[in-house]
Amino acid sequence: MNDRAVFLEKDGTLVEDGRAGADPAKLRLLPGASQGLARLRAAGFRIFIVSHQPGVARGQFREADLTLVVRRLEELLARRTPRSRASITNASGLLAYSYWGLPDHYDPRAELEWGYGSIMGDRDINEHDFNFLYWMPSLAKISKYDPPIGAEAVVNICVNKMKPLEPDPMMLDFSADNMYSNHIARLVSWHRHYTRFWKESAMFCDLRYADFYNQFAPNNIGITGEGEPKFYHAVTGTD
Numbered sequence: 001m002n003d004r005a006v007f008l009e010k011d012g013t014l015v016e017d018g019r020a021g022a023d024p025a026k027l028r029l030l031p032g033a034s035q036g037l038a039r040l041r042a043a044g045f046r047i048f049i050v051s052h053q054p055g056v057a058r059g060q061f062r063e064a065d066l067t068l069v070v071r072r073l074e075e076l077l078a079r080r081t082p083r084s085r086a087s088i089t090n091a092s093g094l095l096a097y098s099y100w101g102l103p104d105h106y107d108p109r110a111e112l113e114w115g116y117g118s119i120m121g122d123r124d125i126n127e128h129d130f131n132f133l134y135w136m137p138s139l140a141k142i143s144k145y146d147p148p149i150g151a152e153a154v155v156n157i158c159v160n161k162m163k164p165l166e167p168d169p170m171m172l173d174f175s176a177d178n179m180y181s182n183h184i185a186r187l188v189s190w191h192r193h194y195t196r197f198w199k200e201s202a203m204f205c206d207l208r209y210a211d212f213y214n215q216f217a218p219n220n221i222g223i224t225g226e227g228e229p230k231f232y233h234a235v236t237g238t239d
Contacts, residue, residue: 006040010051015073022061024072034077063119110134112174116188117195127195129210130158133172149213149220158212161225162190198228 011017014033040047056063111134117125133154140147152169159167170183171190178184198204211222233239 004044005046005048007048007050010049010073014049014077021055022065022069024068027069027072027076029076037077110174112179112184113187113191116184117192120188120192125195126206127191127199128206129191129195129212130172132213133158148215153220154213157221161210161212161222162187163225165190202228202232204228204231 008014012030014030014037016028016030037047051066053063053066055061056066111130113130114125114127117127136147136149136154137151155169155172156167159165159169159171162171165171165186168183168186170178170181171187173183194210198209199206209228210224211227212224213220214222217223229239
């Protein structure tokens with residue numbers, strides 16, 4: 001296995017420094033950039049290209065806007081060295097997806113809070129709070145048995161636990177007509193707040209929480225909402 005690697009800054013090394021921002025039309029390769037990459041590859045180096053983008057932090061453009069810049073860079077590099085097109089694809093080291101980590105983690109169309117949450121941050125959130133809503137009917141269909149609980153009932157359990165929001169079943173309606181609605185915005189807002197505190201700060205188990213539906217609990221209702229503060233107090237002695 002080749003363990004030799006070179007890490008290159010994109011701006012000022014491969015392209016003109018600071019020229020493009022989030023506009024792919026302004027991207028210009030520096031003289032010798034593609035040839036230099038080809039020589040590094042020929043020498044057996046793995047190439048990683050990174051990019052510092054303060055414009056995202058300053059609110060000048062969105063992280064998602066950089067996707068087009070990444071694609072344009074890869075097009076320019078492939079055009080300059082057509083014989084190495086396969087090795088240049090995704091040569092920038094930045095995935096041409098709106099979020100990274102696992103670019104197609106489960107089905108982003110069926111778990112909108114996952115995709116939207118990733119776009120709002122800097123990575124694939126990899127948080128499974130609502131994942132059972134995907135797997136429960138999917139496994140039931142594969143195994144040819146009826147789900148243990150109906151869609152309306154399980155949705156009502158979930159939305160009644162998403163305090164301080166008022167119960168709104170449309171927050172879990174991932175249809176094309178609803179996917180860009182205020183209902184979904186509220187879902188993403190609740191999810192980011194919940195996971196940032198209980199998982200990323202308090203370090204609750206991702207696969208165990210949120211505990212909405214629980215087949216072993218009375219009426220299949222989990223402990224989320226009441227359980228997390230109780231465990232937190234028991235461990236830390238604080239409210």
